[in-house]
Amino acid sequence: MNSNKDIWVFGDYRNYFQNRVTLQILARAVDLFSTTGSSVCAVVFGRDVDEYVAEYIAHGAQKVYVMDDPALNTYSIETYSWLMSHLVKLYKPETLLVGATRFGQEIAPRVAKKLKTGLTADCIDLELDEKGRLVQIAPSFGGNLIAKIITPVQRPQMATIRPGTFQELPHDYDAKGEVICLPVPEDLPKDAIRLITSERRPSEKQKIEDADIVICGGRGMGSKGKFKKLFELAELMNAEVGATRPVVYSEWASHDSLVGQAGKNIKPKILLSFGISGAIQHTSALMGADFIIAVNKNPNATMMKMADLAIVADANQMCLGIIKAIKEKIRT
Ligand SMILES: Cc1cc2nc3c(=O)[nH]c(=O)nc-3n(C[C@H](O)[C@H](O)[C@H](O)COP(=O)(O)OP(=O)(O)OC[C@H]3O[C@@H](n4cnc5c(N)ncnc54)[C@H](O)[C@@H]3O)c2cc1C
Structure with a gap:
């Protein structure tokens, strides 16, 4: 896939405000790619997501691709992974980064498979090599080795990043970003799973x-x-x-x-x-x-x-x- 230089960060806003991983990845992307001419973009699917769009811009996103539609009110792995790979094929970003939350761990491999590209899971750092390629740094062989992985041919370069790896940028109330509102594609496949009801369970961390x-x-x-x-x-x-x-x-x-x-x-x-x-x-x-x-x-x-x-x-x-x-x- 011929790609442009954009860096996409998947907007994982479930459990926001505690879950800050999207903001942390945005911060690292801004830091890494500020001199490369790439735009750091967030991608958000869902319903009534304005609050998150504003947060991502305030934390470094230069562009936010938004699909805000009643059809996306409830999360569905089939729909979200289809949409993400659909948009990647359309806009051809160079890199796609996803937080290694349960959500990210579920969606990223599916998207990578649909796009026939590689994925490094659970990165603990990201760097650029001399050719500007993303070096995805992750523990491997049961944590005995730290591997530095690149994606030499396929695009996008994909990685999931552990929450807490990077420091988010401070909230910038004056930040400006471009918001690109996208319609849900007409050929969005019908979901095989029908959600009847859902309820957030209180945390079971402590009694x-x-x-x-x-x-x-x-x-x-x-x-x-x-x-x-x-x-x-x-x-x-x-x-x-x-x-x-x-x-x-x-x-x-x-x-x-x-x-x-x-x-x-x-x-x-x-x-x-x-x-x-x-x-x-x-x-x-x-x-x-x-x-x-x-x-x-x-x-x-x-x-x-x-x-x-x-x-x-x-x-x-x-x-x-x-x-x-x-x-x-x-x-x-
Ligand atoms: C055998 C037995 C065992 C029981 N065991 C338990 C038990 O284990 N635990 C338990 O909790 N109860 C138990 N009860 C029930 C208990 O007696 C009370 O009925 C119950 O605790 C009252 O609950 P509540 O304060 O939510 O409701 P209410 O007594 O109806 O009080 C509601 C309160 O909310 C206030 N209020 C109303 N609107 C507003 C508003 N908009 N903003 C702010 N405040 C507002 C009211 O002024 C009022 O003080 C037991 C009863 C029996 C008979």
């Missing part, structure tokens, strides 16, 4: 009983959709989510997260309590908490009285406000 930070939500969160935001907040704070009995009975959260007489006892350093009245069956399980922050519309709720910090506010709005503030902080 709620052992967590340093627990975010408990009650009926005052308002709805299952609003309650879900507590999981997003928990991801950002490396916290676990707990729930009251009405929440569990309404299936806003699983039974595993029930805190109280009929559920689990917790002893976090910090407990954030959103929209919980403070019935004894719940509070009896919080006695080991060091510091309690409660958010409730009713200042007289028992939970507010037992809190170290009581905030009279709408629980859902407060949760959204904290999420926004943390994201802003991460960006700077």
Whole structure:
């Protein structure tokens, strides 16, 4: 394949903001290719992806190829790998870099196979050789050797890169980039797999009983959709989510997260309590908490009285406000 000089970075925004690998690869690509006349580009598929497009530009992407369409609302390996190889054939970038997340590990080999090119998996560094070819540096033979691999003939040169390998560039609020909006091709093959439903499971890294930070939500969160935001907040704070009995009975959260007489006892350093009245069956399980922050519309709720910090506010709005503030902080 005759290629132009562009460097493409696959926009892996699942689990963003924690997953920073796309930003890290963009930073390395900018560093490596700034003097070669290549454009560093991100490629994003999905639905309502404006936020990620802006992030990639703010972190070094000069161009972003975007396919934003309801048909791409849910991730499908078949569709995404077809689209990626389709676009590569169309635009012929010199290099395609993908984060070695579970997502990247799934999509990159499929794309490489469709394009009949090589792929170095799990790179720990990238360099350029004297001919400007990408040197893909990766552990091999069980980690006993560090291999330097090039792709002498086929294009694009492809590599997946381990998260945390490179340092992302600081967020540049003034950065400008070209956004190329692409329609979904008419000949996009019909997906053989039909997704009926999906739900993000809370992280299983730690048990709620052992967590340093627990975010408990009650009926005052308002709805299952609003309650879900507590999981997003928990991801950002490396916290676990707990729930009251009405929440569990309404299936806003699983039974595993029930805190109280009929559920689990917790002893976090910090407990954030959103929209919980403070019935004894719940509070009896919080006695080991060091510091309690409660958010409730009713200042007289028992939970507010037992809190170290009581905030009279709408629980859902407060949760959204904290999420926004943390994201802003991460960006700077
Ligand atoms: C045998 C038995 C065992 C039980 N075991 C448990 C248990 O293990 N765990 C447990 O949790 N419960 C248990 N319960 C149930 C318990 O008695 C309470 O009913 C329950 O804890 C109340 O949950 P809640 O605070 O979410 O709801 P509610 O009591 O309805 O409180 C909702 C709170 O949200 C506030 N609110 C409403 N809207 C907003 C808003 N927009 N913004 C901010 N705040 C708002 C309200 O002011 C209120 O304080 C048990 C009950 C029995 C009988």
